[in-house]
Amino acid sequence: MLLLTALALSLWFWRRNLKDASLWMVLTYAGVGLIAWTDFSSVSIAANAFPKILKDFIMLGMVGFVQSMAVKKQISVWSAVILIFAMFAAVHYLEELIEADEQVAPQELAVTEGPESFLVELREGASDEQLLEFAEDNGLTIDRAFFPEAASETLLDNYYVVTDETGSRGMENGLAVLSTVNYLEPNETILVEPFIVDDATNVPASNKSLSINDPFTSEQWVMEVLHMDAYYRLLHDLRPERTAKVVILDTGVDGKHEDLTDNYFSIESKYDNDPHGHGTHCAGIAAGVTNNGVGIASLAGTGEQPFVEVSSVKVLNGGGMGTQKTIIAGIIEAVDEGADVISLSLGGRSTQSSQRAYSAAVKYAQRNNAIVVAAAGNSNRDAKDFAPANAEGIITVAAIDQLLLRAPFSNRTENVQRAIAAPGVGIYSTIPGNQYKAYSGTSMACPFVAGLLGVMKSLRPDLDYQQAYALLHATGRESTETRITGRIVQPAAAVEALLR
Structure with a gap:
């Protein structure tokens, strides 16, 4: 709308002495009104509209100034065109930088005035x-x-x-x-706090290209890029040696959710609710019930005998806040409850170059044959400066978008030991109260890997973290940004390699 209004304003300048000048004047004023209304309606708080309106009006003022110079022949017409497009490009670039900077909050270390x-x-x-x-x-x-x-x-x-x-x-x-x-x-x-991307409530049509019947798969763009139908067809003909346990350490999980309950087991009843929603969203990605005619599909696979069951240890409060102590205690509790995979969609900027306590907890998990997976972090920085993503022995997951590029918010992982990438933008999954929503974040990427590792552990229970990562890396898909994200996880290829 801003570009069209700028075009109308330009034509008004050039045709101000002709009969159709009033037409371009009316279109310019109509465009200005629509811009103001669009800016106002795009925010939840009225006061937040003022900076957007001011920015757009300044842009129109600059367009008018450049056009007046061209009309007076102080600059050439082509110079005016180039200047105007350069201004629009510069503003667009700055807006992207600001947006990326605003996305630091979800997994940044909380700065508090507490004890x-x-x-x-x-x-x-x-x-x-x-x-x-x-x-x-x-x-x-x-x-x-x-x-x-x-x-x-x-x-x-x-x-x-x-x-x-x-x-x-x-x-x-x-x-x-x-x-x-x-x-x-x-x-x-x-x-922790996910990015809310979509608040869709309408039931989408089923994705007819899949061999499963979950109705919300058309909202799950990952189905195609991760070749999930090949994965589901492969698992359909397999039988697990045992059901693997994937434990989500987060804000809790709504264990009664319609698309989780059949795959959910309880460690303690106090962990089976989720006042925040973050943990339930992660649980759905890892182990939502698949091919049940309800909700979404997950990494948990299909078939009469489940490959994976999911549970929760609540290490963050209802506001999504926790401490290093509560998280490490959660890792220990999950291990002691027999977890095969522990999923940590949490973390923050660390003041320590070495994460001794986190690393000790991960080692405790490994000695008990559990694999620990953590989100890389959402600050567009180096994951080596974020905990627990930088803990020794952990598998660190970066987020990619629909173009298989690193998500703008995702931390880089070139300096951590075991990096892998998974989808983390616009991920549709479960939230409390039998609802569904799309979130973005490395928090969403992490359970893709955790769920897959759970299936791999169900097929080969003695699989350790080094073997598991070697398989993920060897079968992962290269992208133009592999160096800073790790390879993109490929579920079917990883399971096939495991079985060879």
């Missing part, structure tokens, strides 16, 4: 007496951080969380000099 908190690892065999005395002398609260069942396999049972509720800051130096303290790091706070 200072640290994860403190005591030396093996050391008593906690000195730490308790330090906490009492300085008015700090202290608690054991983690309670792994297989405590002999890990040092995580040596961790404490120490918090200064007064908010006075500065306890780090005092903790660091204690002779019984082996290591400490901030108990970092993270906040």
Whole structure:
């Protein structure tokens, strides 16, 4: 509309002394009115429309100024045309930069004014007496951080969380000099929030090209680019050795959702609800019930005997906020409940170059034959600076769009150990209350990989994280941006390679 109005304004300048001048004047004013109305109706808060309207009116003013120069022969007509197109191109480019910058929020480290908190690892065999005395002398609260069942396999049972509720800051130096303290790091706070892309509520027509009958597959563009029909046909003729357990660590999961309930098992009833929606969306991508004539299709496969069942450990509150301590405790709990795959669609910018506690939790999972997968992060930065995406031994998932390019928000993964890419833009999946919605984020890419790994573990239960990643990488699809995303996961090819 802005371009058409600019064209009408230009013609008005050039034909202002002719009989049809009034026509172009009317069209220009009509365009201005439509621009103002469009800008106003495109925002949810009226005050947010003012910057958009101001920007569009400044653009029209610049077009008028350039055209007046051309009419007065101060510049040539071609110069005016080039200048106008250059202005539109520059504004479009700046808008894209601003939009990309605004997309930093969903998995960025939350900056809060809350109490200072640290994860403190005591030396093996050391008593906690000195730490308790330090906490009492300085008015700090202290608690054991983690309670792994297989405590002999890990040092995580040596961790404490120490918090200064007064908010006075500065306890780090005092903790660091204690002779019984082996290591400490901030108990970092993270906040997750998906990008809402589509609020469609109409039931779309079934995708007739698929061998499954889920009605919302026409909303799932991933079906084609991931060759999902070949995947479903392959799984149809296979039988799992056992049903694999995929555990979503998030805001909870609506275990009663119509398209999840038959694939859902409960670890604790308090985890079976989701006031936020983020965890339920991730669960649907990984393990929504497929070929049941309801909702969406997922990576869980089809057939009478399920390949995958999904569950939840709630590590984030209803606002999508959690801490490093709650996430690591969730990993431990999932492992102790027999998880085969743990999916972490969460994380944030880390202040630590090395993620000792996260890495210890991932190692605990691996020793118990579980694979841990994490989202790369949504800040258009290097994933090596984001946790837990940068933890040792983790499989890190970047997001791609419909063109198989890195999503503008997705972190780059060239500097992490095990990078893979999956769709993460406009991903249609389950949300609480038997509803469905499209979200975008590396949060959405992560469960594509987690769900596939669950199926692979169901076919070969002894598959470890190194073998699993080797298969994903070897069968992944190259793109023009593979270097910064990893290869794009290809479910059918990965399963075929597993069976060979």
